[in-house]
Amino acid sequence: MSAAAGSGKNAQERALVLVALLFLAPALILWVPVLKGAQDLKDDIGRPFPLPARTPERIVSMAPNITEILFALGLGDRVAGVTRFCDYPPETRSLRRIGGLVDPNIEVIQSLDPDLVIAFRGNPLRLVDRIGKLGLPVFVLDIGEGLEALFPLIAKIGRVTRTEDRADDLAAELRSRLEAVDIAMLGIASRPKVFVLLYGQGLWTCGGESYVDDLIGRSGGTNVASSLPKKWALYKRERILKDDPDVIFILARSSEDFTAGRDWLLRTAGVASVAAVKSGRIYELDENAASRFGPRLLDILDRVAKLLHPERFGERP
Numbered sequence: 001m002s003a004a005a006g007s008g009k010n011a012q013e014r015a016l017v018l019v020a021l022l023f024l025a026p027a028l029i030l031w032v033p034v035l036k037g038a039q040d041l042k043d044d045i046g047r048p049f050p051l052p053a054r055t056p057e058r059i060v061s062m063a064p065n066i067t068e069i070l071f072a073l074g075l076g077d078r079v080a081g082v083t084r085f086c087d088y089p090p091e092t093r094s095l096r097r098i099g100g101l102v103d104p105n106i107e108v109i110q111s112l113d114p115d116l117v118i119a120f121r122g123n124p125l126r127l128v129d130r131i132g133k134l135g136l137p138v139f140v141l142d143i144g145e146g147l148e149a150l151f152p153l154i155a156k157i158g159r160v161t162r163t164e165d166r167a168d169d170l171a172a173e174l175r176s177r178l179e180a181v182d183i184a185m186l187g188i189a190s191r192p193k194v195f196v197l198l199y200g201q202g203l204w205t206c207g208g209e210s211y212v213d214d215l216i217g218r219s220g221g222t223n224v225a226s227s228l229p230k231k232w233a234l235y236k237r238e239r240i241l242k243d244d245p246d247v248i249f250i251l252a253r254s255s256e257d258f259t260a261g262r263d264w265l266l267r268t269a270g271v272a273s274v275a276a277v278k279s280g281r282i283y284e285l286d287e288n289a290a291s292r293f294g295p296r297l298l299d300i301l302d303r304v305a306k307l308l309h310p311e312r313f314g315e316r317p
Contacts, residue, residue: 039051041156041159041160043139043140043141043156044121044140044141044142044156045121045125045140045142047140049137049139049160050137051159051160051162052115052116052137052160052162053162054162055075055078055161055162055163056078056114056115056116056161056162057078057115058078058080058112058113058114058115058116059075059078059079059080059114059115059116059117059118059161060079060080060081060082060098060109060112060114060116060117060118061079061081061082061083061086061118062083062098062101062104062117062118062119062120062123063083063086063101063118063119063120063122063123063141064082064083064085064086064087064088064292064294065120065143065292065293065294066118066120066141066157066294067079067082067083067086067088067092068088068089068292068294068295068296069153069154069157069170069294069295070118070157070161071089071091071092072170072294072295073154073157073158073161073163073166073167073170074163074166075161075163076089076091076092078161079092079095080095080096080112080113080114081095081096081097081098081108081109081112081114082095082096082097082098083097083098083099083100083101083104084097084099084100085100085101087288088288088289088292088296096108096112098112101120101122101123102122102123102124104123104127106127106130106131106134109131109136110131110134110136114136114137115137116137116139116160116161117131117136117137117138117139118138118139118140118141118157118160119131119138119139119140119141120140120141120142121140121141121142121143123140128140139156139160141153141156141157143211143293144211144293145209145210145211145213145214146211146214147178147211147214147215147218147297147301149211149293150171150174150293150294150295150297151171151174151175153293154167154170154171154174154295155167155168155171158170170295174295174298177298177301177302178218178298178301181218181219181301181302181305182218184305184309184312184313185218185219185220185305185309185312188220188309188312191220191221191222192220192221192222192245192246192247192308193221193222193224193243193244193245193246193247193275194216194221194222194223194224194245194246194247194248194249194308195223195224195225195235195240195243195245195247195248195249195276196212196216196223196225196248196249196250196251196285197248197249197250197251197261197265198232198251198287199250199251199252199253199257199258199260199261199264199287200257200261202234203234203235203236203237203240204232204233204234204235205225205232205233205235206223206225206231206232207225207226207228207229207230207231207232207233208223208225208226208227208228208229208230209229209230209231210230210231210232211293211297212290213225213226215297215300215301215304216304218301218305219301219304219305219308219309220305220308220309220312221247221304221308224240224243224245225243237268237269237270237271240271240274241270241271241273241274244273244274244275245274245275245276246275246276246279246281247276247281247282247283247307247308248265248274248276248277248281248282248283249282249283249284249285249304250262250265250282250283250284250285251285251286251287251290251291252284252285252286252287253286253287253288255284257287258284262282265277265282281307283307285300285303285304286299286300
């Protein structure tokens with residue numbers, strides 16, 4: 001295979017991952033309150049799930065954000081299989097791969113003999129159903145529109161893995177960080193206009209139904225694309241020029257990708273007149289962390305808030 005062909009295949013695969021992570025999940029978590037005394041609960045597609053008596057020994061994760069939460073709960077040694085896109089934390093690299101988000105290998109999953117499979121609404125439902133018909137316990141999770149939805153997500157994973165206390169501790173830590181930013185943003189005099197660019201996908205940006213829109217708002221900014229009733233959408237060059245964002249964030253997987261994305265944007269006709277370009281306020285955000293509905297979103301929140309309002313954190317603008 002030529003280098004160009006390989007690059008094209010990787011780009012297509014990356015696009016499929018981002019679609020699964022950012023597009024396919026419905027807008028709202030169908031959250032049923034998690035009661036510690038209950039012995040069963042419903043997953044996010046409304047299916048009843050009998051709780052195990054103790055922490056499962058062999059867990060298969062079917063999405064990167066689920067994998068990250070499992071490790072954050074101290075369950076890394078119980079994770080038997082992950083997708084080929086699960087690359088954080090680094091310990092995941094030695095784990096058995098079950099395929100991708102939209103093309104998991106059912107035979108590999110079965111061979112791992114899991115006592116818990118945690119799926120994601122981006123996984124094809126027909127394949128999730130096939131896993132269940134094999135007699136494997138499958139629990140399906142969703143993502144939500146805002147950062148607040150992290151907490152029921154973590155609580156449910158804690159519940160089905162019987163690590164409720166650890167889940168409470170993790171949620172409390174993340175809640176504390178979220179509230180610290182909320183407090184720092186109280187009484188801000190202005191909200192910079194923000195444009196988020198997903199590198200390598202044209203002028204793709206986050207709409208008003210994306211949790212990234214909520215993250216920008218809680219960081220003290222205003223998403224110029226918030227009026228779009230979508231999670232992610234293709235923006236027009238003319239509209240960027242009209243919106244004239246004060247700050248541009250580029251979601252990129254590496255510093256090299258960020259540089260390439262910034263240079264591509266700067267070559268776009270007319271963009272040189274945009275306020276963010278004239279002031280040099282074009283910043284990199286880790287696509288890996290920002291595209292996964294997990295604990296590292298708080299790292300992204302901290303970074304965005306400090307870049308938009310450094311004075312609120314004792315830093316120089």
